[in-house]
Amino acid sequence: MKTAKILIVDDELELERLFKLRFRKNIRANEFELVFASNGQDALEKLQSDSLIDMVVTDINMPDMDGLTLLSKLKEINQNIKAVVVSAYGDLRNIRTAMNRGAFDFLTKPIDFDDLAITIKKTLEFVKQKKKTLNQLQEMQTQMIQQEKMSAIGQLVASIVHEINNPVGFIASNIDFASEYIQDMLKLLNLYQQQFPNPGVEIQSTLQEIELDYLVSALPEVISSMKTGTERIIDLSKSLRNFSRGNITNPVAFNLHEGLDSTLLIVKHRLKARKHSYRIEIIKKYGSLPFVDCYPGQLNQVFLNIIVNAIDAFDDIAQEYAWEKTKAITIQTQACADNDWVTIRIKDNGPGMSTEVKEQVFDYLFTTKPLGKGTGLGLAISRQIVEEKHGGKLTCISTLGQGTEFIIELPRQQYYPSNKLKCDHVAAICGR
Ligand SMILES: Nc1ncnc2c1ncn2[C@@H]1O[C@H](COP(=O)(O)OP(=O)(O)O)[C@@H](O)[C@H]1O
Ligand SMILES: [Mg+2]
Structure with a gap:
């Protein structure tokens, strides 16, 4: 943990030696670090140049700028710093002014160092707690924005899918009719040709002009290509609908393979050969999975985050050197522990991560990507979805130069009282 920093402000220079002596054990134990200033002005400059100061202990009467003026300027510099004032014994007026200007506590002179030690401990604890709460709030806010965005996208996708369907x-059902009608007309044409083998000149020349033989032979292909095209649109629209099932409030039984497949369809354009002329192969090793109680839209988001990260990682190294091995993302699924748990492993043979990166991948706002490309939210949110929302576990194994694997473990049913506890147990059974 980071060592706390305390700024002591006093014009009595002898005090510095005394402080250092009295708190040498705490300093050696890295509990805190002391910085000194000889008056308010000096303190202000030190605070402006060092944003890591957590706490100020200040005298009141000093040359250049007194402690009370320093107090009133403190808020402009940093809202999180707390100040303790040291005043002459019984100087209630100054103490009241100090408290009104936002001092956290006060001490009286001559300084009782034991009392000061307690006050420092209490103040630092407060500052730490406040920072923690602020961080949590920030995390929650980012999360909410992200969820809001996903739900907005989900609704948009759902309405587009509805409009496309x-x-x-119409096209899909009419193609079948059209195909049938055309066959009938061809049959009739054939009959005409048999019964009237010598039509007039005009018909003969039109026959040549339109290349009837070619047209008849190509028609089935034309129709089947139209059919394939429509089937693809139908598949895509099904996948999109599947993918964006974000607004479900209760878990539903879901076929995870369907989720994985629809996610793959959505990132299909990024798997194809493009700027660095390589393509990414998807190797599916699907086992037999039971239906899993879950929030499908959210889990699909997890699959998407992990797969997109793998593709990004391949892109990163694509320019650096020619890759001999085939770039592949392997998706393996497996049920274990009497079908009560399922495991989904998404593995790439990309660049892998350094130990330092690996330790932080699940941290909020951690990204190694350039501004505008990475947000550092993907894996933090994924872990939250898997662990907090589903009582599962999301872990990562990675070796630099070899690749990365994300492992998602999920309970089949959501009613276990302590999925979290069970998770470690199951991990052991599943051979991890
Ligand atoms: N498959 C992977 N291979 C290498 N590094 C990865 C992989 N997945 C994630 N990372 C690292 O984890 C970081 C955090 O990922 P993420 O939370 O999704 O945020 P973002 O993608 O916005 O950077 C990435 O910036 C990258 O450094
Ligand atoms: Mg990401």
Whole structure:
């Protein structure tokens, strides 16, 4: 943990030696570090140049700038710093002014060092707690924005899918009719040709002009290509609907393979050969999985985050050197512990991570990507979805130069009283 920093402000220079002597054990134990200033002005400059100061202990009467003026300026520099004032015994007026200007506590002269030690401990504890709460609030806010965004995207996708489905439905059903009608007309044409083998000149020349033979032979292909196209749109729209099932408030039984497949369809364009002329192969090693109680839209988001990270990682190294090995993302699923738990492993043979990066991948706002590309939210949110929302576990194994594997473990049902505890037990059974 970071060592706390305390600024002592006093014009009595002898005090510095005394402080250092009295708190030498705490300083040696890295509990805190002391910085000194000889008056308010000096203190202000030190505070401006050093943002790591957590606490100020200040005298009141000093040349250049007194402690009370320093107090009133403190808030402008940093809201989180807490100040303790040291005043002459019984000087209630100054103490009241100090408290009104936001001092956290006060001490009287001559300084009782034991009392000061307690006050320092109490103040630092307060500052630490405040910082922690602020961080939590910030995390929560980012999370909420992200969730809000996902739900907005989900709704948008759902409405587009809905709008696309109707016209695609017309096309799909009409292609079958069209194909049938065309066959009938061809049959009739054939009959005409048999019964009237010598039509007039006009018909003969039109026949040549339109290349009837070619047209008849190509028609089935034309129709089947139209059919394939429509089927693809239908698949995509199903996947999109599946993928964006974000607004479900209760867990539903879900086929995770369906989720993985629809996620893959969504990132398909990024797997194809493009700027660095390589393509990424997807190797599916799906086992037999039971339906899993979950929030499908959220889990799909987890799959997406992990797969997109793997693709990004391949992109990173694509320019650096020619890759001999095939770039592949392997997705393996498996049920274990009597079908009560499922494991999804998403593994890439990309650049892997250094130990330092690996330790931070799940941290909020941690990213190694350039501004505008990475947000550092993907894995933090994924871990929250898997662990807090589903009582599962999300872990990562990575070796620099070899690749990275993310392991998602999920309980089949959501009613276990302590999925979290069970998780470690199951991990052992599943051979991890
Ligand atoms: N498959 C992977 N291979 C290498 N590094 C990865 C992989 N997945 C994640 N990382 C690292 O973890 C970091 C955090 O990922 P993430 O939380 O998704 O945020 P972002 O993608 O916005 O950077 C990435 O910036 C990257 O450094
Ligand atoms: Mg990411």
